[in-house]
Amino acid sequence: MSTTQWPLWEVFIRSKQGLNHKHVGSLRAPDATLALENARDVYTRRSEGISIWVVESANIHATDIDDADSFFEPSDTKIYRHPTFYEVPDGVKHM
């Protein structure tokens, strides 16, 4: 007795002022208003959040996992972007 499914939404929660919204999970709801209310009931039962974003999963674009190696390769080879690449004499302070 299957029924037409509601769309899938991804839920992001800001746990407190000063922090990013963070992905916490997903749920199904007929529209954004109900997705927000359901997200509140499911993901913030213990004061986990002060702000919620919901995004329809279909609207999320992601990198392709199979191309991840080549996609992220440019940064793997640039170790000089990290401070530890540079040598500084022992006596130097505040750096």
Next chain:
Amino acid sequence: MTQAEQERRFLDKIDREIKIEPNDWMPDEYRQTLIRQISQHAHSEIVGMLPEGNWITRAPNLRRKAVLLAKVQDEAGHGLYLYSATETLGADREQLMDDMHSGKAKYSSIFNYPALTWADIGTIGWLVDGAAIMNQVALCRTSYGPYARAMVKICKEESFHQRQGYESLMKLCNGTPQQKAMAQDAMNRFWWPALMMFGPSDAESTHSDQSIKWKIKRFTNDELRQSFVDATVSQAEILGLTIPDPNLKWNEERGHYDFSEINWEEFWQVVKGNGPCNKERIAARLKAKQEGLWVREAANAFAKKRAMKKSA
């Protein structure tokens, strides 16, 4: 990449404790095993609401009522986290529920036992949630990312479930002789079914080996069952309740408690659908789905209407 290379990369990740994520390549059998196990777990959360929900209106006072309500709400949330995890594997949630209703998919056999008295509710929190937590804490390290994350969240929320049950039993055990007897009676009825929650013995368990290799399961059924018995004995002593097993005793050599063989005949009967409440539970789930259908349809219609108004 050839299938063999994909498989090698997959096994290498498992070896190095790197979680498998939804879009990663995975063997079909790994996917199917996860869908079966996670959905069974999800169904258990949902069906688990039935014996307890039945006592919400009969809780002895407002505090216990609020606590029970919160616990049952949690179970609904836990069901959702788990169904969401199955959806990341490409499963269809409605289909999974239909599979439960048709008997094709299982849920924990413990929920096919009735909750007859108020002491049963405390005992369910203490023993049933206690057994579930033993299993779930181990699953926080399972190899599939979304399942592991759902487990972490569930464990965080669930620790109150066991404590509230224990506290409620403490009250009964320190109460009148009748109350104490009621607690002991609940213990007598729930002890063995609670031990059965860990599933068939390792020798009989069909899926165990491969699941351990893939790190879906981190401990075997018998290992978890033993940990549960070891942890529970002293808790029962503090309550002053007797565990209904004459062979239960500490084995110095093993460093564990010995206990009697489980009545596997009963276990398989309940799994096969012949427990005291199997039919009642499925009937209740079906009724909920059918009678709630109009609400879901109305929500859809309302969403459409609101979208039209917005675009007008």
